[in-house]
Amino acid sequence: MARLNRRLLPIKAHFFFFMAAMGPILPQLSVIGKQIGVPPDVMGYITAVLPILYVLAKPLVGFLADYFTSLRKFIFMSLIVIMTLAYGGFYFLPSNSHAIELNENNPQWNVTLETPPKLCSQHIYFSDDFCGAAYQATCNQKDGNNSQVLIVASLNLSQNLQHNNASYHICLTKNVTNDWSNDSATCQLEHISSCVYGNSKFWLFVCLLFIGTIGFNVTNSISDACCFDLLGDDEQGKYGAQRVWGTIGFGTTALLAGIVVNLWTTDAVKSFTPALLIMCVFSILDLFSVSKLKLPKLGGSESIWTDVWQLVRQPPIIVFLVFACIAGIIDSFIIYFMFWHVEDVAAETGYMDQIKLIEGLVVAAECLAGEVPFFFYSGKIIKKLGYVHCMSMCFFFYAVRLSLIAWIPNPWYLVGVELFFQGITYALCYTCIVAYASAVAPPGTSATVQGLMAGMDDGLGFSIGSLIGGVMFKRLGGRESFKYFAIAAICTCVAHIVIRPTSRKRQYLPKSGYQVPIEQGEIKCPPPQELKEMGQVKS
Known part of the structure; x- marks a missing residue:
């Protein structure tokens, strides 16, 4: 019988309550924008600018957490409060009603002039x-x-x-x-720019979205750093077993919110009030769980930025950061535009009265059936295959997943697609990135390095993906956009297979001297010449 590790209970509880608070909100951010009249290309611009701020905020807050080690818990809890208040502000957004119903995917009208x-x-x-x-x-x-x-x-x-x-x-x-x-013409309809950008409702939405999403992403990065610090060097492979509780929480509340929102309002335009209430309840529970965290006392780095700079100068790290950025590009398009696409499919096929239930089931399938097993066994998978093969496999299945999303004939098919492919793409890829960051981080820089790696993945990558995705979605529509992203994913898979192994020539990275990340499930010792160089550096 497995023994319960009480030391890790608070971090499990934090992941569960934190992600449970986000389950009703995160998948619906673009839909909330759509309901207040934000067109898809403008939403793409917003979500393109937003991740650039992650790139700055994550390493900066990570640096503060590493530098002021005694204030880590206070910083942690403050971020959760700020995030909750910002997302809670969506309650005050006035609903959008337009006298003309416009299909964003097909805004072309064939008209007759009287x-x-x-x-x-x-x-x-x-x-x-x-x-x-x-x-x-x-x-x-x-x-x-x-x-x-x-x-x-x-x-x-x-x-x-x-x-x-x-x-x-x-x-x-x-x-x-x-x-x-x-007496006839073809008209291409567009939103009036002054009505979008000159509307106080639009700017309130942008401000709340920026504050809340930055708070969430920075908190997520700090959570990973704290989790790895609690596990220590000997138990790094158990990260997925802790993070899986976040997936369970996220999927549970996403499904719950989908059902409640669907019952709360029967109109096509849904009220998100129940989702916001669920978020607030679980955020309060999360604050309690974080207050019980006993973070280990870590030896600080005397020169955090110098140590991190020495790390990111290594060619293998540069190559890894590039592919982490590409993973973020793909993820951002799925996260921000998958539900927009499925709502358009629902409008075409007559499923709008069930759409919130379907979206809730999609998130539940992603989390409870898709991510749970892969987060739980991710440590063993990475140990068996190594970081390189895991990332290559993730890109291949991203291509399959994107192709199937483009194909779905009605919204219910998306439940099955996400059930089978969310785990082997997002969950495994995410774990691979954060585990690699932990493996190479010099002592006392864990939060900073996690912030840097995450900044490239869901920072710069999300920015590029949102910008490209928004423009493509407006010009090509959902189906064609997902097809092109599928092609890009399979090309990335091939490039990763070809390029990443060549980047292993210098894998000796500074963490208590030089440490070799397990790239292919094997550990190689540095050559004598490099050991000699390290000895000279230490002296």
Whole structure:
């Protein structure tokens, strides 16, 4: 019978409560933006800027945690409080309602004109309901002429345009000499920029999203560093057995929130109030668990930045950071745009009344059935295969996963896809990155190195992925975007197989002298010449 290690109970509890608090919120961030009227390309810009701040914040807060070792617990708990208050602020975001229903994936309308459009009146622009009733559009006529117009619903205007048995008002944004004798045209609708960027609701959402998400990511990085510090050098392989409790918590509350939100509101636009309440309850429990953590007293580094700089100058570390960044690019696209894509599929196939339940089941499948076994056995898998082969395998299955997400004929298929592929992609890849960071970190720099590695993965990588993903999603739609990301993932797999082994020529990294990370499940001693060099450095 396995003995319960009471020393590790608080860190298990922290992972469970911390991720349980995030389960109802994190998968829905882009959906919350969508519900208040943020278009996909703008959401991509937001989530592209956001991770750049991770790159700065994670190593900086990690440095503070390493430097002020006596304040580590206070820093830890402060971050949790800030994160919870920021995400809780979503409650105060006013809901978005627009008189025109626009499919973001297919904003092109084939319209019929009853009368030629005239110049828009000032009454339209100064109306209080302007942003909730109008879209700008570029309309192309059969003779090749195109014009910039506004398409407006209601506002007591004459209806001179027909689309899908509905009537709207169309007017020109500037005088043109085009002949509108044709009674049909094709119009490409877009959000009005001033209505997006000039809206206080939009900037409140951006500020809350920035503060909350930075708080979450920095706390996550500090959590990993504290976990490895508690385990010590002899029990590093048990990290996954601790982190798996976070997955259980995340999946449980994501499913619970999906069911409750679905029951709470029967409209197509769902209220996230129950999800926010669940987050607050588990954040309070997390603060209690962190207060019980007994963090070990660590020997500090006399020159943290110098030690870390000596580490990242090593070619193998540079190569590893590049591929960690690519993993972040792929993850960010899935995290930020998978639910956007599945909601579009639901709208096309008539499943919008079940979408929150489906999304809850997707997250539960990802966490409880997908991530749990891989987090639990990740230490053994990495020990057996080594870091290189594990990363290559992850990229291959990312390609398969992305291809299947692009293919799904209706939202329910996504549950099965995520059930089988979340663990072998995200869970194993994430563990591989943080375990490698712990293996190479010089003494007294664990939080800083974890922050650096995570900054490249879900910092710079997330930034690039969000920016590219947002633009692709707007121009190509969800299905095509996921197909192109699948192609990129398989190319990365091949490149990783070819490049990473060649980076093992100098794997002797400073941690109590030089330590060799287990790249292929084997340990090699440094050559005599290098041992001699190390002796000269120490002296």
